[in-house]
Amino acid sequence: MKKVLYLDFEGSHAKGIREIGYLITEEKNIKFAEEKTDDEAVKCLAKLQTIEFEYIVSHNSFVEKNLIKKYFPYKLSQGAKGLHKQMWVDSLHVYRTLYPNLEKYDLKYLVNTFINYDSLDAITKSRCQKKAATFHHSLFDAICVYLLIKRLSSKINLHHFLR
DSSP, X not given: OOEEEEEEEEEETTTEEEEEEEEEEETTEEEEEEEEEHHHHHHHHHHHXXXXXXXXXXXXXXXXXXXXXXXXXXXXXXXXXXXXXXOEEEHHHHHHHHOTTOSOOSHXXXXXXXXXXXXXXXXXXXXXXXXXXXXXXXXXXXXXXXXXXXXXXXXXXXXXXOO
């Protein structure tokens, strides 16, 4: 089965990871979702480094990649000798490419433009704590990215956006 990781961090390169939220999907369905904070977030990231994914999806993946590199500058491949390079899909890049005339491309704007709030609410009610079911909470943001990409996945070949 094709596993995809949807990943979001809250924090900064200078201050480190404050919170990690992620979803693991198989065949486009959520199989696991979790949010961790502080030291648990870094441990969680270490655990995720051991799993092979078809690709990782984030919004503005540059930020997530830099935080991962800060904590884990290299990842050894399980099956081959040498370094393993994980492929990424950046939802920011996807939407900028497909919709070049939008006013903005921040996550909130894209969700407000393209996602039905009933769909978002149905997932977040069962996955997020009530106070964390808003933007800039890592699991909520990861769910938003998942819905944005799921919306397109039956219409386009996401492999064209792998980096």
